[in-house]
Amino acid sequence: xxxxxxxxxxxxxxxxxxxxxxxxxxxxxxxxxxxxxxxxxxxxxxxxxxxxxxxxxxxxxxxxxxxxxxxxxxxxxxxxxxxxxxxxxxxxxxxxxxxxxxxxxxxxxxxxxxxxxxxxxxxxxxxxxxxxxxxxxxxxxxxxxxxxxxxxxxxxxxxxxxxxxxxxxxxxxxxxxxxxxxxxxxxxxxxxxxxxxxxxxxxxxxxxxxxxxxxxxxxxxxxxxxxxxxxxxxxxxxxxxxxxxxxxxxxxxxxx
Amino acid sequence: xxxxxxxxxxxxxxxxxxxxxxxxxxxxxxxxxxxxxxxxxxxxxxxxxxxxxxxxxxxxxxxxxxxxxxxxxxxxxxxxxxxxxxxxxxxxxxxxxxxxxxxxxxxxxxxxxxxxxxxxxxxxxxxxxxxxxxxxxxxxxxxxxxxxxxxxxxxxxxxxxxxxxxxxxxxxxxxxxxxxxxxxxxxxxxxxxxxxxxxxxxxxxxxxxxxxxxxxxxxxxxxxxxxxxxxxxxxxxxxxxxxxxxxxxxxxxxxxxxxxxxxxxxxxxxxxxxxxxxxxxxxxxxxxxxxxxxxxxxxxxxxxxxxxxxxxxxxxxxxxxxxxxxxxxxxxxxxxxxxxxxxxxxxxxxxxxxxxxxxxxxxxxxxxxxxxxxxxxxxxxxxxxxxxxxxxxxxxxxxxxxxxxxxxxxxxxxxxxxxxx
Numbered sequence: 246x247x248x249x250x251x252x253x254x255x256x257x258x259x260x261x262x263x264x265x266x267x268x269x270x271x272x273x274x275x276x277x278x279x280x281x282x283x284x285x286x287x288x289x290x291x292x293x294x295x296x297x298x299x300x301x302x303x304x305x306x307x308x309x310x311x312x313x314x315x316x317x318x319x320x321x322x323x324x325x326x327x328x329x330x331x332x333x334x335x336x337x338x339x340x341x342x343x344x345x346x347x348x349x350x351x352x353x354x355x356x357x358x359x360x361x362x363x364x365x366x367x368x369x370x371x372x373x374x375x376x377x378x379x380x381x382x383x384x385x386x387x388x389x390x391x392x393x394x395x396x397x398x399x400x401x402x403x404x405x406x407x408x409x410x411x412x413x414x415x416x417x418x419x420x421x422x423x424x425x426x427x428x429x430x431x432x433x434x435x436x437x438x439x440x441x442x443x444x445x446x447x448x449x450x451x452x453x454x455x456x457x458x459x460x461x462x463x464x465x466x467x468x469x470x471x472x473x474x475x476x477x478x479x480x481x482x483x484x485x486x487x488x489x490x491x492x493x494x495x496x497x498x499x500x501x
Numbered sequence: 502x503x504x505x506x507x508x509x510x511x512x513x514x515x516x517x518x519x520x521x522x523x524x525x526x527x528x529x530x531x532x533x534x535x536x537x538x539x540x541x542x543x544x545x546x547x548x549x550x551x552x553x554x555x556x557x558x559x560x561x562x563x564x565x566x567x568x569x570x571x572x573x574x575x576x577x578x579x580x581x582x583x584x585x586x587x588x589x590x591x592x593x594x595x596x597x598x599x600x601x602x603x604x605x606x607x608x609x610x611x612x613x614x615x616x617x618x619x620x621x622x623x624x625x626x627x628x629x630x631x632x633x634x635x636x637x638x639x640x641x642x643x644x645x646x647x648x649x650x651x652x653x654x655x656x657x658x659x660x661x662x663x664x665x666x667x668x669x670x671x672x673x674x675x676x677x678x679x680x681x682x683x684x685x686x687x688x689x690x691x692x693x694x695x696x697x698x699x700x701x702x703x704x705x706x707x708x709x710x711x712x713x714x715x716x717x718x719x720x721x722x723x724x725x726x727x728x729x730x731x732x733x734x735x736x737x738x739x740x741x742x743x744x745x746x747x748x749x750x751x752x753x754x755x756x757x758x759x760x761x762x763x764x765x766x767x768x769x770x771x772x773x774x775x776x777x778x779x780x781x782x783x784x785x786x787x788x789x790x791x792x793x794x795x796x797x798x799x800x801x802x803x804x805x806x807x808x809x810x811x812x813x814x815x816x817x818x819x820x821x822x823x824x825x826x827x828x829x830x831x832x833x834x835x836x837x838x839x840x841x842x843x844x845x846x847x848x849x850x851x852x853x854x855x856x857x858x859x860x861x862x863x864x865x866x867x868x869x870x871x872x873x874x875x876x877x878x879x880x881x882x883x884x885x886x887x888x889x890x891x892x893x894x895x896x897x898x899x900x901x902x903x904x905x906x907x908x909x910x911x912x913x914x915x916x917x918x919x920x921x922x
Contacts, residue, residue: 259922296763299922316921318765326763330756349764393760 247310249274249323249401249432250295255304257290257456264290265301266456272401275430277423279437279447287456288436292403295434297321308401322351325399329406329436331386332393335379339370339389342378343396350397364392367425369418369499384415384499391422395431402426405436414499420446519835527843534850537865548863549641550576552596552605554588559613561657566608568652574644578602594633594716600887603638603859604645607631632713637886638859642713649711662688717887726798731881734790735816735874736845736854738783742824743841745779749828749916750837758919768920772825772913779824783817800885808884808891815901816877822908823873829915853878873904 250272257265264287272278282288293299295306300315307313313320333342343361352360365371368388378386391407404423408416423446426433437443443450444464452460452467460467514520551569555562570577579587581596588596593605609628630649634642666684670676676684752758762768791809795802802809827844831837849855851865852874858866869875880897883889 293759293922296759297921298759298763316767318763318767321763322765324763326760328756328760332756332760334757346760346764349761349766351765 248272248307249309250434251307251310252291252295253305253307255291255294255301255306257294257299257301259290263456265294267304268453268456268458269304270451270458270461272432272434274432275427276449277427277433277435277447279435279443279450280453281437281440281443281450282453286454288453289405290456291453292405292434292436295403296324296326322397323400325394325397325402327391327394327402327404327407329409331378331390333378333386333389336377338375338377339365339381340374342389343393346393347396352397360396360398364396367395367422368392382412382415384411384418387411387415387419388422391419395426400431402431402433403436404433406438407435408437408439408442418499517835519833519839522839522843527839527846530843530847531850534847537862548574548576549604549644550578550602551641551645552578552588552593552602554590554593554605554607555579556590556610557608557612561613562608564657565612565652568655568657569606569648572648572652574648590631590633597633597635597716598887599889599893600635600882603635603641605633606645606649607633629710629712632711633716634713635717636715637717637857637882640860646711646713726794726800730791730794730798730800731878731885732849732854734787735820735852735877735881736849737790738786738816738820739823739845739849739874740841741786742779742783742820743827743837743845744824745782746775746824746828747831747834747837749775749825750831750834753919754833762919768916769913772909772916776821776825776909779821780817783820784813787813787817805884805888808894809881811891811898812877812880812884812894815880815898815905818905819873819877819901819908822905822912825912826908826915829912848872848874851875873901876900876904 248271250270252268252270255265255268256263266287268287268291270278270291280288280291290299294301294315297306297313297315297317297320305312308320308324311320334345337345340361343364344357347357347360365374368391370385370389370392373381373385378389381389387407387410391404394404395402407423408419411419423433423435435443435447447464449461449463450467451458460470462470514524553566553569555566566577566579569575581588581592582601586592588605590607593607596602597605608630611628612630632642632645666676666688670681749758752761758771761771766774791800791802791813794800827841828837831840851861851869852858852872853869854874858869858875858878861869876897880894880901883893883897887893
């Protein structure tokens with residue numbers, strides 16, 4: 246069976262320092278794979294390698310069974326990227342940003358118009374289509390950032406900390422957008438520092454440190470492999486988290 | 502506490518290379534450029550290239566030419582380039598009009614017989630000496646006019662004395678034959694004496710009649726704009742290109758470049774796109790500036806529309822590629838700002854945007870031709886000031902296009918660091 250993404254024994258060294266040290270990883274169809282690790286562990290280098298922006302010293306990246314050398318965009322037509330930065334043109338409107346990046350992705354004519362309308366609706370920005378992005382809230386920018394990355398309907402999506410700096414309402418909306426992508430069978434690599442996010446969204450988790458993949462599996466597999474089957478039962482009174490209190494008081498409606 | 506603020510200010514400045522460059526390097530560079538242009542010339546008068554037409558071909562006209570040739574402030578030419586045929590009034594005017602010399606002197610027929618007349622009522626006024634000048638250089642006619650007067654006095658004193666005696670003869674009731682004989686003998690001795698070369702400086706009033714004709718600017722509705730529009734336009738074009746090129750740096754900072762380069766767009770295509778955008782921006786800016794000059798200052802744009810279009814396209818290309826080079830050298834917007842201020846102001850000064858290049862020492866004038874903006878100015882000046890045919894802008898256009906290609910290739914090389922790591 247063809248796996249959407251297969252990374253085999255990838256090594257990358259920058260100035261004598263191994264940023265990636267023999268990383269091998271598969272991403273299955275419709276799967277959300279959480280990529281976890283401390284700062285400087287090699288997450289970004291791995292994501293950039295998949296994007297084709299880093300040329301590995303050794304190893305290979307295969308996308309839908311096809312070798313995808315660095316810098317070769319044709320091999321990555323079915324890959325979308327949502328960077329951690331708000332990689333948008335702040336003076337352009339939401340629609341204009343989508344049109345520009347859609348054209349860069351090779352879309353044009355009716356296909357582009359349809360993709361832009363769909364993206365605006367999906368990111369709940371239909372009522373702000375013509376406003377400059379610089380006037381958007383952090384959450385709106387994040388959603389548009391995601392919409393731009395999925396405009397060409399990729400089958401693999403690389404999401405790099407898509408919820409940084411957003412309010413709980415927008416975060417909930419972003420979770421909803423991610424779930425909808427999974428529902429469409431899109432495979433996602435999800436980089437985050439928030440463990441609760443990974444626990445909530447990810448089917449599997451890969452933990453990377455010092456450029457090495459140190460653990461891969463579902464949450465339960467990882468628990469079994471590290472803590473073991475032993476359980477400690479702690480009786481606690483269930484106290485709502487501050488976030489649940491916040492959402493209870495302020496609701497889940499987006500407000501921008 | 503106040504000292505802490507001062508210390509923090511200096512600590513920040515020390516780490517801000519762009520601010521350091523603007524504060525200390527830019528002034529030093531400009532100090533040096535100003536000194537090179539104006540300071541180095543203080544000990545000598547700038548040499549003026551003077552084309553001479555001798556219509557008289559008399560002994561006195563030859564004496565005048567020889568005397569002018571000895572003037573260190575003048576560079577005398579009597580034949581056009583690659584020709585042995587002496588200048589005529591027409592060829593000398595063409596020589597000036599095409600920018601080969603800022604001024605020409607026409608010594609008219611009959612000059613030798615009566616170069617000087619103290620008494621204009623005698624009915625035989627001295628023939629008028631003509632200067633054909635390019636008013637782009639307002640200094641040359643003044644230098645040549647002054648030197649002509651001085652040369653007549655110092656190199657041809659016998660002629661001046663003869664003129665004076667004729668006036669005395671007329672107004673004193675007539676010299677006796679004996680007096681005339683004695684004076685003629687003394688004049689001959691004086692001529693022999695004055696023929697001996699020696700250093701001498703004298704000032705005097707106008708002894709010969711000089712008429713100056715502006716052969717380049719005479720038909721123009723607004724000479725200043727025709728001459729300086731190009732200089733100002735090219736300088737601002739460079740600033741615009743450098744600033745707009747900085748959008749690339751913003752795209753790096755925002756992660757947009759990474760996103761773009763993960764699409765179907767390659768770095769080469771992206772740079773070509775940026776080049777095309779900067780080119781179109783430059784074209785639009787030049788059009789706006791020249792249209793404004795035409796509407797507000799009566800620049801003759803429509804009469805020179807073809808030359809303007811060609812020069813605009815070529816200049817905008819070189820300028821756009823130059824902006825890409827600056828953006829690809831700089832690491833941050835602040836660096837780009839400091840770098841572009843330094844380089845654009847410097848090349849504008851040396852290329853002729855801030856002051857005419859003829860004011861510079863000859864070596865600096867030649868060095869200025871290594872700068873692409875000097876060729877842009879040369880081409881625009883040929884179109885709007887000298888009103889030369891389109892063939893005159895072939896060389897500037899070819900050089901600007903070559904610079905444009907070279908700049909683009911350099912920018913592509915420098916941006917390799919943005920390519921796949």
